[in-house]
Amino acid sequence: MKKLVVLGATGSIGQSAAKVARDIPERVRIVGLSAHGNGRLLAEMAGEFTDAALCVTDPEALAAFPEALRKERRFFEGEEGLIDLATLPEAEMVLIAIVGTGGLRPALAAIEAGKDLAIASKEILVMAGGIVMEAARRKGVNILPVDSEHNAIFQCLEGARRRPASELTRLILTASGGPFRQTASGRLPQVTPAEALKHPTWSMGAKITIDSATLFNKGLEMIEARWLFDVEMGRVDVIVHPQSIVHSMVEFADGSILAQLSHSDMCFPIQYAVTWPERVPNTLRPLDFAALGRLEFEAPRYDVFPALDLARQAGETGGTLPAVLNAANEVAVEAFLGGRLSFPGIWETVAATMGQHRSIADPSLNDIVVADQEARRCAAEAVSRS
Numbered sequence: 001m002k003k004l005v006v007l008g009a010t011g012s013i014g015q016s017a018a019k020v021a022r023d024i025p026e027r028v029r030i031v032g033l034s035a036h037g038n039g040r041l042l043a044e045m046a047g048e049f050t051d052a053a054l055c056v057t058d059p060e061a062l063a064a065f066p067e068a069l070r071k072e073r074r075f076f077e078g079e080e081g082l083i084d085l086a087t088l089p090e091a092e093m094v095l096i097a098i099v100g101t102g103g104l105r106p107a108l109a110a111i112e113a114g115k116d117l118a119i120a121s122k123e124i125l126v127m128a129g130g131i132v133m134e135a136a137r138r139k140g141v142n143i144l145p146v147d148s149e150h151n152a153i154f155q156c157l158e159g160a161r162r163r164p165a166s167e168l169t170r171l172i173l174t175a176s177g178g179p180f181r182q183t184a185s186g187r188l189p190q191v192t193p194a195e196a197l198k199h200p201t202w203s204m205g206a207k208i209t210i211d212s213a214t215l216f217n218k219g220l221e222m223i224e225a226r227w228l229f230d231v232e233m234g235r236v237d238v239i240v241h242p243q244s245i246v247h248s249m250v251e252f253a254d255g256s257i258l259a260q261l262s263h264s265d266m267c268f269p270i271q272y273a274v275t276w277p278e279r280v281p282n283t284l285r286p287l288d289f290a291a292l293g294r295l296e297f298e299a300p301r302y303d304v305f306p307a308l309d310l311a312r313q314a315g316e317t318g319g320t321l322p323a324v325l326n327a328a329n330e331v332a333v334e335a336f337l338g339g340r341l342s343f344p345g346i347w348e349t350v351a352a353t354m355g356q357h358r359s360i361a362d363p364s365l366n367d368i369v370v371a372d373q374e375a376r377r378c379a380a381e382a383v384s385r386s
Contacts, residue, residue: 002274003090005032005115007055007082007106008097010041012204013120013146016266017095018045020274023267023282028274032085034076036098039065046073053088055081057102079105086110093274095146096121099207100330101372104128108365111135118273120146122217122224127323128368129227144273145228149173149221151269152247152260153229158277170251171225174241175300176201178213181242185304191343193336201244201264210333214346215300219311220329223322226315233315238308240298245287261287306347310354319359320371327372328353331379345386353379 004021008014014033021028030049035042039061046054046069053074056062062077069075076084079102086094086106094110095118096103103121110117112135119125125132136143145151153171179198180188196213197206204212211217222236247269249259262268263285271282302309314325332349335341341349353375360367 001027001029003029003031003092004118004274005034005085005088005091005094005110006030006097007032007034007086007094007103008036008099008121009033009045010035010038011097011099013095013097013266013270017097017270017274018049020267020271020282021049023284024271024275024280027280031090032088032094034082034085034098035061037061043069053085055085057082082106083109086115087113091115093118093144095270095274096124097146099123099205101127101326104132107132108135111139111141114139114141116142116144118144118146118270122147122220123326125224125227126220126326127372128365129223129322130318131365131368133227133230142276143228144276145224146266146269146273147221147224148264148266148269149248150225150228151272153225153250155260155272156248156250156258157229165230167253168231168235168250169253170235170237171229171231172237172239172249172251172257173218173221173225174244174246174248174297175215175218175238176212176244177240177242177298177300178215180213181240188304188344189342193339196336196343200242206337207330207333210336210346211329214307214333214343215305216307216311216329216333216346216350218300219307219314220326222308222311223315233312236315238300240300241296242298243292243295245292245295263287306351310347310350314354317359319361320363320368321354321357321359323368323372324354324357324359324375325350327375328379328382331376331383335383341383341386345383349379349382349386352382 006014006017021030030052032053034055037058055076093116097120101123104124199209225236244264246259249257251257314322328350332346
């Protein structure tokens with residue numbers, strides 16, 4: 001039985017975690033749930049997961065949250081409440097499913113408290129991968145990836161953990177290509193938020209869906225993979241796979257490639273993260289290869305979608321530059337969704353912000369926070385000039 005805290009319980013990852021807990025209740029017990037603005041859904045979940053402590057971070061949602069639940073349950077408030085929830089004495093694992101950078105402090109607090117982490121918020125490792133992984137090594141806790149791509153690589157590497165690192169040549173992340181995979185470059189300036197939010201494969205929140213359309217999501221995953229699996233950026237590649245059945249691959253020195261396949265359902269990687277190192281039967285739909293018929297792969301259009309090159313530059317430079325890339329992208333995506341920036345303007349804003357930054361090579365957590373704040377200011381100025 002794994003006692004699990006879910007930070008970001010009302011988002012798509014949090015809802016998939018709840019499905020896993022329902023599917024294998026003998027193996028997963030949810031002991032903590034947090035929400036930002038969707039207090040109504042959190043209250044519904046509290047009625048099902050009756051042992052769970054609760055946290056609401058948005059002041060408006062907090063004011064509207066049922067008073068009875070606040071009195072009868074362990075209840076925490078605000079950003080500090082996330083840390084309280086992440087360090088519950090009975091919790092064994094904390095699933096970080098908060099969009100953006102808000103999960104960094106709770107993640108570090110959970111590590112210091114000796115909790116294993118299941119990470120779905122890639123921004124944590126993009127911003128502070130060195131600090132997070134060093135803290136995990138020092139405390140002897142496990143970092144389990146929940147992103148389908150990194151979870152796939154984790155599974156592919158399971159049998160190679162005692163092999164020399166020289167035998168690993170490439171990590172190959174698959175990308176759906178998003179809704180504009182075959183769209184002519186001249187059409188992209190006219191793309192609307194409504195069009196960009198129509199992901200062809202996955203059902204996700206607005207921010208990650210736009211990141212998938214720009215390929216920044218895959219760029220952030222490249223940096224995340226560099227830290228999770230301790231490899232150089234030069235050994236992390238991306239291939240477009242529109243069916244999203246092969247979730248990622250690992251290539252070895254002899255040319256052999258291992259891949260992990262499943263339907264596009266986040267319950268698969270979440271379950272493996274919370275039951276690792278065991279595999280447990282469930283009710284998820286198995287693959288039918290005859291029905292699939294074929295699997296397709298193609299190279300990314302780097303010239304049309306520069307997010308991958310920007311992410312590689314940030315990852316190779318390291319220091320505070322990945323935090324700058326992430327912060328500028330968050331500002332640009334918000335501006336695009338608000339109708340204040342064109343779709344290509346997202347890349348342009350990120351590139352301009354990165355170009356103004358002088359990276360600190362071995363940053364402290366405070367250096368990263370300062371770089372994040374400065375990048376947001378520079379990106380906002382770039383948006384206003386656009």
